[in-house]
Amino acid sequence: MDVNRDNFYGVLPEILNDINNADYVAIDGEFTGILPFNKMNYFDTPAERYKRHYECDRHYLMIQVGLAMVRCINPTENRYALKAYNFYLYPENEIDAFDFRSKSSSLQFLAANHFDFTQLFLKGIPFVCKTTHLEKLKNSQLSSSHRNNQQILNSNDKNEKKSEAIANSPKQSESNNLSDADLLKNSMIGFSEVMWKLQESGKPVIGHNLQLDMLHIINQFFTPIPLSHDEYKFIVKSLFPKLIDTKTIASTSFFQNIISNTALHAIYKIIRESSFPACYFETTDNFQYASGEHEHTAGYDATCTAVCMTIMMAYIAEKTDFKQNPIEHTLINTFNGKIFYMRSFDLIYFDVFNNDDLPDRSCVFYVTHPQRWSTINIHEYFSQWNLLAYDRLDLTTHIIAVSLTNDTKETMLTKMRANDKNLIITSYAEYNRLDPSKIKIKQPSHLFDKVLNNRKSDKQTFNDKNVVTTSTEEITTLATPMNISPNPTENPIKTTRNYNDLSLDNKMNSTMEQNEKAKQVKRQRLSAYDDE
Known part of the structure; x- marks a missing residue:
């Protein structure tokens, strides 16, 4: 609705x-x-x-x-x-x-x-916004209260006692001490x-x-x-x-x-x-x-x-x-x-309620290189060590991850440094000035494990596979109540007296697809957070 x-x-x-x-x-x-x-x-x-x-x-x-x-x-x-x-x-x-x-x-x-x-x-x-709106209301209330009191006190010098009584009256005091809930209740939110x-x-x-x-x-x-x-x-x-x-x-x-x-x-x-x-x-x-x-x-x-x-x-x-x-x-x-x-290379989630401990990043290194080097150079050079992932940090630095299945961090550093003296290769802990003895490593979980060796060797891309599709499925109308059930395309569920198939189909209907194609509308991957 x-x-x-x-x-x-x-x-x-x-x-x-x-x-x-x-x-x-x-x-x-x-x-x-x-x-x-x-x-x-x-x-x-x-x-x-x-x-x-x-x-x-x-x-x-x-x-x-x-x-x-x-x-x-x-x-x-x-x-x-x-x-x-x-x-x-x-x-x-x-x-x-x-x-x-x-x-x-x-x-x-x-x-x-x-x-x-x-x-x-x-x-x-x-x-x-709750906090900023409350601040505005309170400031407005204080300003209004100050103006009212000033008007009362200045209205008639001969009635000074009466003015003081009005200013200190329960009603005036109550209006100056409304709770946050009352202030919000009385405003348009x-x-x-x-x-x-x-x-x-x-x-x-x-x-x-x-x-x-x-x-x-x-x-x-x-x-x-x-x-x-x-x-x-x-x-x-x-x-x-x-x-x-x-x-x-x-x-x-x-x-x-x-x-x-x-x-x-x-x-x-x-x-x-x-x-x-x-x-x-x-x-x-x-x-x-x-x-x-x-x-x-x-x-x-x-x-x-x-x-x-x-x-x-x-x-x-x-x-x-x-x-x-x-x-x-x-x-x-x-x-x-x-x-x-x-x-992310090694994180499936971040825990909004607990500490942000990282997985073991001993396989991650910073590579400082000549400015003329591109991401392609990084990929070509480090692929010989089973490059798992890489990304550019700035014009002269890339971050890489390599497999340590057959090496330790130290032996891998020795191998990589020996091949090209123009590169400065630094471990993750050293680059970020972390004390290895104090690093808290996220403990692996069978429920959320990422198997790094099964990852693609290049940067992950996010392609929209549902951009423009064609469909021969009939989009049925919605009935009440509705039924979400297994729905193979070759055997579509037929409408019954009590339940119809809920076709919350992720494809655009064919008419809309044709219109988009005719107008050459490019459905860009601009709202990746929705799709992904």
Whole structure:
């Protein structure tokens, strides 16, 4: 359901009630820009990556938010209730207006995916950042109180005692000492009320590749994000102590043999196969996210995230003989706070609730080289030592990782240094001035292990395999309730009296594909955080 300024306050009670009744809430956002991949380094620590996001993404705006609420009706039958909303967000007026950045390529991406900019600019729901809005209200209250007292005291010198009595009256004192909650209750806070309700509910918040969504949620609705990564983690933990990333779950050993591509819409396609249990979702009659024509709409992607979360947890429950609501499975605590870590050599996730210990990086080296050297030179020169990964740090430095299967760090350094005297090769610990005896190494986990020797030898690329596809599948209409079940293309599920197939298909329908081809619209990989 699309929600804008025209209908927001009419459906707000229903939205808040749905949050209150949900077992968990999936969230997704669309933005005016994102940090590009070439501004990330393959060997970034979580703190270094956060600094890059801080310097870039805090200046962009989350302009669309999708929420999908899921409630388990019957765990043994895998029956769930599903509600979804798609919100357009935009600052209120000139008084509350603020500057934000946008990236032309990001706006083109949204336009290519049928984003309604007219609805955004003319009907976007206003919002406020909690701490900055409270500060404004308190400053305004103090200024108003000071003016009122001054007027009373100066009104009539002959009535000095009367003025003093008015200034110190209980009513005047009460107006000067309103609680934060009362101040906010008496002001227009718009969509922020939804996010604050979600935070206060304590319900698990589910996202796919959640890092950027969470950064914007904190910065836009709660408090400006701090420069310090540790401070940011403290804020996130205090506000949202239950955070689950479906991309992290899909990357675990539970699914390593059945989910080969952890992009959101790729997972959605895979979970409809016979390897996964059938789940049934009851929806409203006007539920609109039945087909891929809404792909990259926040409400649709939040729905896909909710469905993926539900079916993956139902799969885990089935494999572990867990009969209760899958969201109550003990593994949820293992997944909690582990936010997927994009474009990394050795990290699958960063733990927003615990210390950022790194895996063993004894195989990682810094190479200082002549400025004329390119990435191609690095690849060619170090391939003889089974080069696992590499990335450029600056004009004269690359970071590389090589296999130490048959060598120690010291013997590998000796070999590499002996071949070319023009190169300065330094170990990871030495370059970063780390005391090897004090380095805390992340302990391996069978659930999240990355097998480095199975990695590609060059930098990971992120290609959108779902850019323009053709489909002979019929896109069915949505019924109530709806059914997510194994759906082989050669045997499509037929409409029955009680249930229709939910075709949350990740492909654009053929008419839209033809239009895009005719217009030569380039669906760029600009919103990688949505796809990946």
